[in-house]
Amino acid sequence: MIYQRSSALFAEAKKYIPGGVNSPVRAFKAVGGDPIFVKKAKGAYLYDEDGNKLIDYIASWGPLILGHAYGPVIDAVIDKARKGTSFGMPTEIETKLAKLAISMVPNMDKIRFVNSGTEACMSAVRLARGYTGKDKIIKFAGCYHGHSDSFLIEAGSGAVTFGSPNSPGVTQGTAKDTLLATYNDLKDVETLVEANKGEIAAIIIEPIAGNMGCIVPSDSFMKGLRKLCTKESVLLIFDEVMTGFRLARGGAQEVLNIKADIVTYGKVIGGGLPVGAFAAKAEIMDYLAPDGPVYQAGTLSGNPLAMSAGLAMLTALNNNPEVFQSLADKTEYLHKGIAEVLTEKGVAHQINRFGSMISVHFTDNPVIDFASSAKGDNETFKTYFHGMLDKGIYLPPSAFESYFLNDALSYADLDTTVAALKQIKF
């Protein structure tokens, strides 16, 4: 495939936008070459500026569960836009979306809408600190909770892709309140909590990790974490920006059967428009301004276009819960196809999958945490990524990102994907 116009557009973008992109992973630095500029998308396909059609496996990093330009979402946004795009005043649709979201998710009474997953996680931690009166938080190496200061400590996703999991610009004062644990290692968390007894406000985790590639938690780790938090009066925050409304109506809380104290959402809850949210029991949420002392605000929070997209999206998911099984079946089918080809070719690999999240780690050893994920062979990943791209398959341009399947993908698309893999010379 030819990507000439994309390359020209990238060269022009670099003159005015740092690195030519507004979010680092998009720049293809981890895989080399120039990024693809998208012109439009529909269903399972991206159409780029060179006229290529690509099968998409990122779905805008998760939210487009029903495919690109999903009819009811587009209609809802157009209809709303005609009536005004932003008011900075309350609207009825915010309550409608809040009511629906809360009805789908276990264990939550109230929800506050913000504009991104970063904002949601940042606000959730402030709320946890305000509610508990404690300062420190625990996060897991390789987990990514957006780019706010407290989380850029051994962060996954783009941060680690570019070798800057600890970003300059984060003060030591902030960094010292973020303690770091190893994913899937309960003993490590227990030791940290013990060493900081009475000082931990919250433990934040991606319940299915997607920012060091897809990593699945063990049942005993998750159950142990919940027990430990309850025992030590630490709030358990599930960052469900990727998993919320994707794995099931009730997200990871439902599928793992674990109740979190605060849950954060993003992307999906806006049907692909810029939305984030955080939710909890009323007792915790009522600590937020204007009822409580913990401040959080935003002119674009609850934006009518974003709310209408979110309402259309969640309504569709709520009315068609079979979509989650359909997605999981497709992901399993893809898993089998990829595994078969890579095994035949003798390429060392591990495939991690949960529901509609999946990633291929090029290593012999099981990938259960950041250290094992980082052992993946990036040269093989690059060959794989560019080999697939050349055949019209768009995968995440970093080994540290999960794929997100969308239900517009057909089994024929999955077969095309596996056929493309067969042609790659490793």
Ligand code: HOZ
């Ligand atoms: N690292 C982000 C997803 N985990 C990428 C976001 C983006 O570039 O849009």
